[in-house]
Amino acid sequence: MPRKLTLALLLALLLVTVSPLAAHAYSHTITISVSEEGFNQSGSYMVEVEAGHEVTITFTYDEHLDRDNPHEIQILGLGLDLPTVTVSREHPTASITFTPTETGILRILCVIPCIGMDQLLGGTIRVVERHTSGALTFLSIELEPRGDGSNLARAVLQDARGKPIGDVPILFTLTTAVGGELELGAPITIENGSAVIAIPAMPGRTLKVSAQFEGGGGFGFAETSAEISGSEEAVEYVPTALSSPTPPLSLALILLVVLGGVWAVFGSVLYQVFRIQRS
């Protein structure tokens, strides 16, 4: 009995040791929601996974239309040949499992050309590089409002003992109002492990800023994010000459003079033709 227990303990220890090395599997559920106005497009259709890991995307049918509105869904891109699945009132759930090997974008399409919206679904799976493994790192982020309505994002990178890690890039991204990710920049950490980036004023919006350390130099991948509510004060917007709602007088005058001049010459030429006819 003690031998069996020892063996079981050893096996458990082995599994615990080995399991972090094995590729972990992703599981995502995407709910296809359609109303009379078409697909409900939201950020939930966008998924990020790492290359080399198994991914399972589950689609569920969530529609409350008068009639059944089945969807045939396909995942396209990166040279993958994946099966088409169908979700309907009768079969409300379907899954596609695959392992992407390349980085890039996979598109989720409804292959039934329902009202020509195949490309409007906009579901994507972003396959990114496998995160670098290494020593444990901690990344923290703070968002500080500034007087002019803008914010300052400050990320601090430390190792497991709390020692700052300098001279490495931290990628800052902003989650946009339409569900995408805008890369703000990748400043380098200074000696105290901090990297700072300014975020323009976006009144009335809650900002979600992410900081990411890709890993390297023996340190592992780390990611964090924070949110802050934008100032309610509207920022004064000064339109430029070309973006103002009404045309600037100078532009109208230039157009008038140039085009008026050209058409005046046309008029004089046609007058000559008229005189040719009359002479």
Next chain:
Amino acid sequence: MTTTIAGSSKNVSVGLETLNPQERTLLAPVVQWGRGTYLTIGALGAIVLVGIYAYFVQWQTGLSVTGMRDTVSWGLYITNFVFFIGISHVGALLSSILRLTGAQWRHPITRMAEAITFAALLMGALMPIIDLGRPERVLNLLLHGRLQSPILWDILSITTYLTGSTIFLLLPLIPDMALLRDKFVHAPLWRRWIYKFLSFGWRGTTEQRVRLERAMNAMAILILPVAIMVHTVVSWIFAMTLRPGWNSTIFGPYFVAGALASGAASVVLAMVVFRKMYHLEEFITLRHFKNMATLVLTLDLTYLYFNISEYVTLAYKMESSDKALLTDLFSGSFAGLFWLTQILGLLAPAFLLAFSMMKPIDWLKRIRLLRPFPLAATAVVFLAASFAPAFFQSMVGLDLAPLALILRVGALILAGLFAVSLIPVLQARPIAIFVIASSLIVIQAWVKRFIIVVPVLEHPFLPNSTLSEVIYRPTWVEWAITAGSMAGFLLIYFFISRMVPIVSVWETKHDRKVEEPVRGFAPALKQPATPSSPEA
């Protein structure tokens, strides 16, 4: 009243007895509409009808029948638009510059160029309307357009240019229209009416000549800046955005240079076709081809320079927003088209034109080894053999890589010798070479516009631009409309050449009278006019 038209054995009843043989040759295509004319009109008309049917399908169903979607919202139609506007520049360039500089050799080709401008503009102006899912909404541009928008500038400038180029085409036609009005008395009623209307009562009086000269000089001065303005504004539709690939400061001159190169090349093609078809060998000589070839070569090299400048500056920096697009162009899905346009569409024509115009290198012919076909065959054998060491390497157990390298270098040297051996061949057939080079440039012009429009849209640079794998594939509707528009352009052009002499009769006649070149378009002022003769 029976006259034999030069260049034809068929007798037709026309009132052209008082004309000399040269004038009859020039008027023959106008007065004689044979079976070939109707067949050509029928064939081109049939393609146009297919295009009209495709547009009808699009009009009924909407733009979903095209390959365009929300991401790639411009495709073949805008490619055609930029292409047609581009080749339309040649009328302004040739007529305006050559008229103002008093280049007498221009006379046999200016009308061809002006007619290209007119026909290309008609088709080009249609394209943005076809590109609209709801064509009636084009009126919204006029009703609710914003003066700050390059789209509105485009509408205004193209309308202006179309009006100007129509006037510019019609003005030098007046004396020839009068000639046809007076001499082609047995023409069908509708044609006689057109000749009468468009001759504007021309009798060739001194006052009429002075007024015509004044009008044409004004148009010659004005049309060139208007043409440059139009294509600059077309380029601004792209360049006024922040999209990678379009966000460029040199797009204006870049587009103008490309437009002029393709336009001049299309005139060379028109010269060849009309020379053969209408027996104009006497009027369009090797001198005209050589002058045009020099112009095409200059413009081709200018455009090549702009291409290098545009892409090298972007590729050197490889900014993240440009990287995806440039990678796709240089080595991705558009690489084939991109390198074909650069090498086969710009570089190869430059070499062909340059070699064909060089002084004959007779001593090259005496070198027995310099024979094109044996050299090409040997180069191919060397290249094929260079891959053999890779197969045998494992069998013989030796490193054969140096041998493969030697064979490839040998193939390269042989290819170079092959190019040299082609020089005498090219010089022996200059017109054929001009045709090949011009065709390559015109095809390049269309493909290059496609490359400017589509890949950029396939690589949007927006915060939610995760749809980077969007691929635009034109549908049969777009191809049919494109074919219809090309046929429409050719139909209009062919129709013009059958309605009026494609080589100006009165200007050519004058050329033969005056020995010394005279500045200005209407040097006949130096001679007394004969009121009874329209072209005197």
